[in-house]
Amino acid sequence: MKESVESSVAKALEAQEQARFEQLVIPHLDAAFNLARWILRGRADAEDATQEAMLRAYRFFGGFHGTDARAWLLQIVRNTCFTWLDKNRHAERQSEFVEESHPDASSSPESLAIATSERERLTKALEALQPRYREMIVLRELQGCSYKEIAAITSMPIGSVMSALSRAREQLQIALVGRPREEAARDV
Amino acid sequence: MTCDTMKTVLHGYLDGELDAARAAEFEAHLEGCPQCLAELESQETLRTSIRNAGLFERAPSALRQRVLASTNVAARRDAKQAEWSWLAWAACFLVLLYAGWQVARDSFARRTDGALTTQVIDDHIRSLQPGHLSDVISTDQHTVKPWFDGKLDFAPPVTDFTEQGFPLQGGRLDVVDGRTVAALVYGRRKHFINVFVWPKTGAASAGESGSRNGYNWERWNDGRFEMWAVSDVSAGDLQQLQELLQRQNH
Numbered sequence A: 001m002k003e004s005v006e007s008s009v010a011k012a013l014e015a016q017e018q019a020r021f022e023q024l025v026i027p028h029l030d031a032a033f034n035l036a037r038w039i040l041r042g043r044a045d046a047e048d049a050t051q052e053a054m055l056r057a058y059r060f061f062g063g064f065h066g067t068d069a070r071a072w073l074l075q076i077v078r079n080t081c082f083t084w085l086d087k088n089r090h091a092e093r094q095s096e097f098v099e100e101s102h103p104d105a106s107s108s109p110e111s112l113a114i115a116t117s118e119r120e121r122l123t124k125a126l127e128a129l130q131p132r133y134r135e136m137i138v139l140r141e142l143q144g145c146s147y148k149e150i151a152a153i154t155s156m157p158i159g160s161v162m163s164a165l166s167r168a169r170e171q172l173q174i175a176l177v178g179r180p181r182e183e184a185a186r187d188v
Numbered sequence B: 001m002t003c004d005t006m007k008t009v010l011h012g013y014l015d016g017e018l019d020a021a022r023a024a025e026f027e028a029h030l031e032g033c034p035q036c037l038a039e040l041e042s043q044e045t046l047r048t049s050i051r052n053a054g055l056f057e058r059a060p061s062a063l064r065q066r067v068l069a070s071t072n073v074a075a076r077r078d079a080k081q082a083e084w085s086w087l088a089w090a091a092c093f094l095v096l097l098y099a100g101w102q103v104a105r106d107s108f109a110r111r112t113d114g115a116l117t118t119q120v121i122d123d124h125i126r127s128l129q130p131g132h133l134s135d136v137i138s139t140d141q142h143t144v145k146p147w148f149d150g151k152l153d154f155a156p157p158v159t160d161f162t163e164q165g166f167p168l169q170g171g172r173l174d175v176v177d178g179r180t181v182a183a184l185v186y187g188r189r190k191h192f193i194n195v196f197v198w199p200k201t202g203a204a205s206a207g208e209s210g211s212r213n214g215y216n217w218e219r220w221n222d223g224r225f226e227m228w229a230v231s232d233v234s235a236g237d238l239q240q241l242q243e244l245l246q247r248q249n250h
Helices: A002-024 A026-040 A043-063 A069-088 A090-094 A109-114 A118-128 A131-142 A147-154 A158-177 A181-187 B003-014 B020-031 B034-052 B061-078 B086-109 B113-127 B141-147 B235-247
Strands: B168-176 B179-188 B191-199 B205-212 B215-221 B225-231
Touching: A002 A026, A002 A043, A002 B061, A002 B113, A026 A043, A026 A069, A026 A131, A026 B061, A043 A069, A043 B061, A043 B086, A069 A131, A069 A147, A118 A131, A118 A158, A118 B034, A131 A147, A131 A158, A131 B034, A147 A158, A158 B003, A158 B034, B003 B020, B003 B034, B020 B034, B061 B086, B113 B168, B113 B179, B113 B191, B113 B205, B113 B215, B113 B225, B141 B168, B168 B191, B179 B235, B191 B235, B205 B235, B215 B235, B225 B235
Parallel strands: none
Antiparallel strands: B168 B179, B179 B191, B191 B225, B205 B215, B215 B225
16 A cells, blocks of 8 residues: 555656646757758758657756757757767768868859758758858757857856857868958959 | 957957956957957857857757656666666667556556655646736635536535635645546645545545655545545644545535
């Protein structure tokens, strides 16, 4: 009898925890998926990684006592994605984005002409970035995160967020036009 | 500050993350530096095109369903176990889903009172979310009672107890144990009490009461209806309402 009371109390607590999870975390599933999609550069991988991250979030949910569930979830998603990259495509993270030797970047006039829509052009440029630069752009411009949130999500000191964003945007400009503006300007 | 430093500060300015003093300092620099001004404009253009490009990709609905299903069934099962490999997860998922469905069906068939308590408390908590409490808002029992007509296959007893300190606030439909039930809402000072009512003939029972996660509940059967009262008011208050309700038709 005592045991059944205990187990039903445990069940009730579990149900309450489940309800809290659905209320606080599930609404950020789109944000989670979007971040994974951009870090991993593919929807199929992103689906798998998002699900893995959601399960992880569910398991660690007891330890979440903060107020910003989105930042908390995105941190888990982000870490899951980088582990995923480490495991699955070790090569990718090693390869630095180097402007001169990046044949894929939409740098030539021909490829620019092919990438007709702005969306396509930006997608290509973003995907050409190093994952760590890409995530900065995605967190800031697509997810609208504050510097404080970005610091929490990426485990970066808040003082470094501004310069990291500045580097990421510079890299994105390079990927879009082929090289830094100043250099291009100097040539004219 | 040098132009090089300003190139970084520019991003804080663009993002609205500088404090007033630093923003003013940057603006002063901008006035004398066409290069930084051009860079700021170019960054603004870039940001606008990123934001207008519709790059945010929403989760596919299949993923949403998988996540909901797995946090419901699989994660719980796995909670005590060590990390499984991702592939094992994928392989086990369908099996667990099937098993979970079987178990759920099984336990539904012989649902225990404990689970019913959980449901009723959950319904109570959910009803407190904005806009969920009442579908018919009235302190008049002659408005609330007819409202249920045609919405339920039974007529729940509805009595206002304003004089006794439990004003009727309204009613709504809710679901308990898979069936649609009447939920009556009573007020007690600033708190709300949900009374769930559904027909269950049989011997009238004196009832039980309990408390779970800060919510008190009372259940009883008056021979025609099964009734559950749930609230965060004190057990004494709840019992008082229970006695009123039990006497209402006698």
